[in-house]
Amino acid sequence: MNEALRKILVVDDEAQITRVLRRGLESAGFQVRIAADGRAGLESFRAWLPDLVITDLSMPGLDGLGLCERIRQISEVPILVLSVREDETTKVKALDLGADDYVAKPFGMAELTARIRALLRRTSAPLQKDDPYEAGDFRIDPQQRLVEVCGRPVHLTPKEFELLQFFLLNRGKVLTHRVILSAIWGSGSTEQPEYLRVFVGNLRKKLEPNPAAPKYIKTEPWIGYRFDPW
Amino acid sequence: MPYNVSTVTWNARSAFRYLMATVALTMLVALLEMLRPALNQTTNALALVLAVILIAVTAGRGPALYAAILAGLSFNYFFIGPFYSLRIGRPEDLLAFLVFVATAILVGQMSSRLEKRVIQTEAQQQQLERVRVDYQRASAEAAEAGELRRSEQLKTALLDAIAHDLRTPLTSIKAAISTIRQQPVPGEVEQELYEVIEQEADRLNHFIQGMMDLAQLEAGQVTLDSRQVSAEAIVEDAMLRAEPLLAGHNVTISVEPDLPALRVDPRLVSQVIYSLLENAARYSGPGDRIEVAVQRSAENIVRFSVADAGPGIAPELRSQVFQKFFRAGGQAGFGVGLAIAHAIVQAHRGRIWIEDGLQGRGINVKFEIPAGDRV
Numbered sequence: 001m002n003e004a005l006r007k008i009l010v011v012d013d014e015a016q017i018t019r020v021l022r023r024g025l026e027s028a029g030f031q032v033r034i035a036a037d038g039r040a041g042l043e044s045f046r047a048w049l050p051d052l053v054i055t056d057l058s059m060p061g062l063d064g065l066g067l068c069e070r071i072r073q074i075s076e077v078p079i080l081v082l083s084v085r086e087d088e089t090t091k092v093k094a095l096d097l098g099a100d101d102y103v104a105k106p107f108g109m110a111e112l113t114a115r116i117r118a119l120l121r122r123t124s125a126p127l128q129k130d131d132p133y134e135a136g137d138f139r140i141d142p143q144q145r146l147v148e149v150c151g152r153p154v155h156l157t158p159k160e161f162e163l164l165q166f167f168l169l170n171r172g173k174v175l176t177h178r179v180i181l182s183a184i185w186g187s188g189s190t191e192q193p194e195y196l197r198v199f200v201g202n203l204r205k206k207l208e209p210n211p212a213a214p215k216y217i218k219t220e221p222w223i224g225y226r227f228d229p230w
Numbered sequence: 231m232p233y234n235v236s237t238v239t240w241n242a243r244s245a246f247r248y249l250m251a252t253v254a255l256t257m258l259v260a261l262l263e264m265l266r267p268a269l270n271q272t273t274n275a276l277a278l279v280l281a282v283i284l285i286a287v288t289a290g291r292g293p294a295l296y297a298a299i300l301a302g303l304s305f306n307y308f309f310i311g312p313f314y315s316l317r318i319g320r321p322e323d324l325l326a327f328l329v330f331v332a333t334a335i336l337v338g339q340m341s342s343r344l345e346k347r348v349i350q351t352e353a354q355q356q357q358l359e360r361v362r363v364d365y366q367r368a369s370a371e372a373a374e375a376g377e378l379r380r381s382e383q384l385k386t387a388l389l390d391a392i393a394h395d396l397r398t399p400l401t402s403i404k405a406a407i408s409t410i411r412q413q414p415v416p417g418e419v420e421q422e423l424y425e426v427i428e429q430e431a432d433r434l435n436h437f438i439q440g441m442m443d444l445a446q447l448e449a450g451q452v453t454l455d456s457r458q459v460s461a462e463a464i465v466e467d468a469m470l471r472a473e474p475l476l477a478g479h480n481v482t483i484s485v486e487p488d489l490p491a492l493r494v495d496p497r498l499v500s501q502v503i504y505s506l507l508e509n510a511a512r513y514s515g516p517g518d519r520i521e522v523a524v525q526r527s528a529e530n531i532v533r534f535s536v537a538d539a540g541p542g543i544a545p546e547l548r549s550q551v552f553q554k555f556f557r558a559g560g561q562a563g564f565g566v567g568l569a570i571a572h573a574i575v576q577a578h579r580g581r582i583w584i585e586d587g588l589q590g591r592g593i594n595v596k597f598e599i600p601a602g603d604r605v
Contacts (some may be wrong), residue, residue, distance in 0.1 A: 013512060015475060016402040016433075020426055023419050024409035036516055058394075060513050060541050084397055106401035108408035 006120060007031045007048060011041035011067060012056040012082065021054070024109045030116075038062025042070050045077075051123070052078045052116060057087050057094060065094055072098035078119035082107075092176055092223055100173045101226075118172040118228075127169055135168050136229030137216075154206050159184065163199055164207070167217065167227035176224040200225060247289040251297045255281055259304045274309045275330050282334045286341035294338030302331035391566050395437050399430035406430075429474045436471065440501060440570045447573035454495040454577060456602065461489050461524045461532050464496055468503035469522075475511040479520050486525040489532055493602030498574045502582075505567035506536035506595050513540030519588055530601045537587045537594035548584040548593075568595075575599065 008030045010021045018034045025032045033048055035041035039062045041055060053071060057064035068079055081102040083091040091102050101115050127133050132141040139148040145161050147154045156164060166183050167175070177193040189195065204211040218226045258281050262274050269277075278301040286294030306316055310323045318324045406423040409415065415423070446452040462485050469476075469483070492499070503522070510520045518539045527533035543551060552572035575582040580599035587593045 014398050014402070015477065015511070016426055016430055017398065017405070020402050020405045020409065020423060023415070023423055024405055024413075027409055027413040027415045027419065040515065084394065105397055106404040108412075109405055110408055110412050112405070113412075 005031070006052070007033070007050040008052050008054060008116065009033050009035065009041065009044055009048065009050040010054045011035045011038065011044075011059070011064070012054075013037055013059045014056070017056075025113070025116075028109070028113045038064065038067040038070075041067050045071060045075075050077065052080065052119060054080045054082060054112075054116075056082045057084075057090050065090060065097060068094050068097045068099045076123075078123055080112075080115060080119060088222075095174055095176045095223065096178050102174065122170075122172045129165070129169065133168075135171060138164075138168060138229045140165070140168065149207055156203075156206060160199065160203050160206070163203060167225070168229060171227050171229050174220050174224060174226050178224075180224060244290075244292065247293045248296055251285045251289055251293040252300065254285060255297055255300050255304065259308060263308060271309055271326070275305060275326075278305055278330075279334050279337055282338040283341045286338040287345045289342075290346075291339060291342040294342045295335060298331065298334035298338045301334050302327065305330050388566070392441065395566060396434065399433045399437075402430045403427050426474075432471070436501070436504070437566075440505070440567065443498065443501065444566070444570045444573055447570075447577050452577060455497065456493050456495050458491050458493055459496045460491055461485060461534070464492070464494075464500045465503060465522060465524060465534075467496070467500040468507060471500075472504050472507040472511070475508055476520070478516040479511055479514065480517060481520045481522065483522045484524070489524065489526055490530060490601040492532060492599065494578055494599060495574075499578065499599065502571040502574050502597060503534060503536065505571045508567060509595075510536055510538035510540065514538040514592065515540075521588060527598055531598050532601060533596060533598045535594055535596040537592065539588040539592040542587055542591050542593050543584065551584065552582065571595075571597070578602075 006029075008025055010018055010025070010032060011034075012018050012021070013036050015036075018036070022032045022034055033044055033050065035044045037059045038055075041053070042062065044050075045053065053067075055064045055067050062070075064081060068081070071077060071079060078101075079094075079099040081091060081094045081099045082105055083094075083102045084105050095102065100119050103112055103115055127135065130142050132139070132143075134140075137150045139151075140146070142165065145156070145158070147156055147161065147164065163180070163184055166180065177196055181189045181192065181196055185195070200217055201211075204214050204217055207216055208214050216228060218228065220226055255278075258277060262269060262277060282294060282297045282301050285297040289297075303316065306318065306327050307314060310327055311319055318327055403426075406426050410420055410423055443452065465483060465485065469481075507520070507522070514520065520539075521535075521537045523535045523537075525533050551568050553569060572582055575597045578599045580597055582595065582597035585594045585596060
């Protein structure tokens with residue numbers, strides 16, 4: 001899809017920040033709308049149906065967390081959170097609630113647009129869970145449970161396959177420990193990130209050219225993982 | 231340490247006590263013997279009982295019993311007829327002897343017990359005193375630790391607020407610069423981004439100035455650079471600086487005519503109005519009304535007010551927002567500006583408070599300053 005048509009909704013209460021984001025994102029070829037708080041953001045979302053939402057976390061009235069929650073009830077649109085270091089716990093909460101990624105303030109426009117493009121790439125080519133598909137270096141046949149990385153067949157246990165499949169379907173997203181654990185092992189196991197660490201370690205040994213410096217499964221310190229098939 | 235009443239150990243110290251009891255009684259009997267012509271039997275008996283009491287108090291129960299018996303025998307030998315013999319001639323003397331011995335033993339035992347009780351009580355009191363001192367020290371230490379923890383929490387909250395106020399303009403600046411560097415942008419957009427960079431740099435500078443003012447005002451070190459100035463000029467200066475923040479808001483200004491000229495530090499008072507405008511802009515929606523008013527509230531007092539139609543602040547929290555670590559609903563960056571405003575108004579011997587805002591919502595922050603001495 002032509003990026004020039006992509007619509008981005010920016011929700012932040014800081015007028016100067018939204019002013020710059022509008023100009024910066026427009027220059028990068030996006031259509032931009034601005035909302036000054038969560039409530040206005042939600043109204044704008046319903047009326048305009050943007051392709052991606054950028055939201056600040058701390059805002060008067062309906063804040064970023066509330067907005068993530070409300071949007072997730074009605075849409076799978078990618079949500080990118082603008083956070084500051086002091087909002088660490090709020091940021092993880094937002095990711096748990098379904099935000100896709102975060103960018104820390106202050107940020108450069110190049111970093112922001114790179115994250116936006118990565119998120120839009122995923123939604124522009126949605127994967128079908130049951131049909132064979134390709135994503136970056138990966139070729140998957142879900143029926144046969146076959147995996148190839150750069151043309152090299154890889155043997156995975158059923159749980160490892162499930163985890164890789166989950167990573168691929170959510171490629172480019174920051175996935176919190178809680179979100180992954182609850183998706184693969186059920187909601188009862190969300191307090192055991194150690195469990196996950198072992199599985200990710202095994203998966204890296206089988207997939208990564210150099211497991212010590214992972215190319216595909218990247219660690220987001222204290223938060224979770226981000227999978228990038230390219 | 232508990233006082234052990236029952237244990238009687240025959241050691242050198244108790245032997246010494248018995249010896250002292252013997253010596254004391256012997257000396258007393260010798261004295262009474264010498265004074266025999268001047269004393270009667272009752273005096274002798276009382277003197278001996280007194281000696282037993284003293285021994286009981288100083289030497290304890292065992293020596294007291296021993297002294298009582300020794301005193302009884304001495305009393306019999308020296309002062310009950312026939313003298314210098316242990317025989318007792320008259321039945322009333324036998325009765326006197328028995329009464330004396332019984333009295334000496336009883337009084338001796340009771341005195342020693344009383345003395346022990348006194349010593350015990352004193353020991354207990356000392357122990358209580360030690361416990362009390364320990365407790366006081368412990369509770370003082372606990373209070374100090376709590377105080378420290380609270381002050382650490384305040385410091386963290388303040389740092390969060392400062393970090394937010396510093397990082398917000400920095401975010402605009404960095405995003406603007408990186409946009410200009412990264413993409414070819416049309417000339418007018420480039421100009422707008424440069425404008426943002428300049429305004430946000432000014433905002434950072436004002437914030438830093440505000441923090442310096444606050445620190446100096448709190449330390450009582452600030453000297454007001456007071457001069458004669460009109461209220462209108464102060465409002466104009468604040469409006470000029472707040473202009474980029476107020477874009478898109480509907481701001482009205484009303485200044486009562488013929489106000490007394492103020493003798494104040496214009497930069498600081500303008501900073502108060504700027505802070506109030508900054509908050510009003512942040513907390514009210516685009517297009518919402520913001521009303522700035524200046525009027526005379528008493529003969530020589532000028533009242534400024536900035537009202538908005540934002541979400542408002544609950545009445546019970548309104549006095550707290552002037553503390554520098556306060557955050558309304560978890561919003562950072564709210565408290566520092568109002569804390570600075572509060573400190574500035576106080577330095578001008580004025581007062582600042584919050585009332586209901588516009589259209590039944592929002593807040594109306596008002597402050598009054600005495601016009602000051604005319605030059």
